[in-house]
Amino acid sequence: MPISSEPTAQDVLQRVFGYDHFRGHQADVVNQVVAGGDALVLMPTGGGKSLCFQIPALVRAGTGVVVSPLIALMQDQVDALTELGVRAAYLNSTQDMATVREVEHAFVSGQLDMLYVAPERLLTDRCLSLLARGNISLFAIDEAHCVSQWGHDFRPEYLGLSLLGERWPDVPRIALTATATEATRIEIIERLGLHDAQVFVSSFDRPNIRYRIVEKNDPRRQLLDFVKNEHAGDAGVIYCMSRNKVEETAEFLCQQGIDAMAYHAGMDAQRRAANQARFLREDGVVMVATIAFGMGIDKPDVRFVAHLDMPKSVEGYYQETGRAGRDGLPAQAWMAYGLQDVVQQRRMIDESTGDDAYKRRSAAMLDAMLGLCETVSCRRTRLLNYFGQVSTACGNCDTCLEPPQAWDGTIAAQKALSAVYRMWKERGQRFGTAHLIDLLRGKKTEKIGQNRHDELSVFGIGADLSDNEWRSVLRQLIAQGLLSVDHESFGTLGLTEASRAVLKGEHTLMLRREPPKPARGRGSSTSTRTKAPAIVLPPAAEPVFAALRSWRASIAKEHGVPAYVI
Ligand code: ADP
Ligand code: MG
Ligand code: ZN
DSSP, rough: OOOSSSHHHHHHHHHOOOOOSOOEEEEHHHHHHHHTTEEEEOTTSOOOOOOHHHHHHSSSSEEEEESSHHHHHHHHEEEHHHHHTTOOOEEESSHHHHHHHHHEEEETOOOOOOEEEEEEHTTHHHHHHHHHOOEEEEEEEESSGGOOOOOOOGGGGGGGHHHHHHTTSOOOEEEESOOHHHHHHHHHHHHHTTTOOOOOOOOOOOTTTTEEEEESSSSSHHHHHHHHHTTTEEEEEEOOHHHHHHHHHHHHHHHHHHEEEEETTOOOOHHHHHHHHHHHHSOOOEEOTTTTTTTOOOTEEEEEEEEEOOOOSHHHHHHHHTTTTTSSOOOEEEEEEEEEHHHHHHHHHHOOOHHHHHHHHHHHHHHHHHHHHHHHHHHHHHHHTTTOOOOOOSSSSSHHHOOEEEEOOOOHHHHHHHHHHHHHHHHHOOOHHHHHHHHHHHHOHHHHTTTTGGGGGTTTTTTTTTHHHHHHHHHHHTTTTTTEETTTTTTTEEEHHHHHHHHHTSSOOOOEEEEOOOOOOOOOOTSOOOOOOOOOOTTTOOOOOHHHHHHHHHHHHHHOOOOGGG
16 A cells, blocks of 8 residues: 555545545544544435545554445445555455455455455354454444344344454444434444444435425326436436335336336346446436345435335435435435325234334334324424434425425314224224225225115215325324224224324314325316315414314214214
8 A cells, every 4th residue: 555654544535535625524533433442423325434434444553344234335345445555355255265265364464454344254253263363453333223123224143243342342443324313323332332432423414305205196107207207317216115016116117218127135136236237337227126225325326216115214214315316416305105105014013023112113113204204394304303403494395395284184084083983883894994985985885885884874974085085084094093904804994092082072183285286187086076175274263163173072972973973
């Protein structure tokens, strides 16, 4: 390496990496680690975490050992470093024995500035005894949130990494992640034993990303419109939950003339690698993928990230959307979100094999995600608040640009909840959302006939709302825990403790309605139905309505009927 005996961090930044200035907390982190202290670095994707350990590894004597969870990531970084003249190598399962021996020899004889190792590799006897024979300048644990059992990228091997601090108490350790929740931070410190680490937290705002969450009704068409109208020729990533859906969506987009490819863990490794390489190398390629795609992918000009299915946590959403606009130019994070997302995610938690604590925590994480989807205030503020950071309304997200309306959904909710109650009370039956909507709208379907649901008093009481509007109402009721979804019996709906208060009219339930869409020619469903009016009350009217509501509630209670009947 062409660096004099005692280079400073600033020298290395300029001479090796060719940058003039450190960004954000980089300089402070580098100083802390160069001085031999531990650090925990929370910095958003694209923030420049790599330099935080690469520079100290070059400034301090010995080899910096970097734990990195993905082979592709390791190879990319080693290639980039080698090109800069840094002596870097990696150890992972793709190498033959001769190469492994070569790398081991280089390490022991002090010829490496940096050694990247996969976590499962590092914890083997062979590797630990190798490390004991060399001179280590620091340990870097990249993507440290992989240690979090609650997170979306959990790697059991990461749990073993606390051993590094025990065996090498004098070697500084630096853990880095783009996940910023307090809970993850605490978990990283606990599980890696980083109790004396200095914690560096950057702002997690990505001001160039515009957040948009649209109500899902015809997702493929909505996606196609979005890509064609707003991102023709742009590189983008589209996330779907299942492998099947990835394949189907990629195929559909190709048929529509979009240069789309698929990526998921079920594909053979070669095709996957080829698709990834094409995405990175060429312009304007759209990758349709499961969340298996993306960690560590440093493609600066991804102009959009789209979600056809809702992620299960805000952390996941933030990480995935964070892959857009790493170059700082305008980019969009778009998601279609609907009733099925809520039902599906609740089912996945129910069906998971985790214990009660796991389920409770997963449910809390899902609730936060649902809160972000249903919010009527600024999405960015909501997102940053989740990470414990403050922000004012951004002016660059859908809710800031086109504020959704809030409407009094109390009566609609009472209708839905009463219908569920009646089916159960009078027939001992439970049904899913589709049947409930048919019942509310008074459709004489075969299933309605078979179950004689047209004889129920609640049949047809919801004819004033469209199918889509009912889906939106039910989605919000489930999201708010006012309807439960029982997955043991095929997603049937039930009442919850909280629904009683709504049924009794004890409080007003404000629901979200999407801002009106520009008319899309003829045949739209808006013409035939009466729209529930957006209720905007003058402040003085509120006590009057409150009194009316409680009066209605008390009469209803007296007669044992739902309040909407009054
Ligand atoms: P992260 O790991 O936090 O997602 P990276 O370390 O991959 O981010 O860095 C993202 C990009 O920012 C890289 O292209 C890197 O070269 C660049 N970068 C990092 N630090 C600086 C800096 N101080 N000046 C200019 N560019 C930087
Ligand atoms: Mg990184
Ligand atoms: Zn906003």
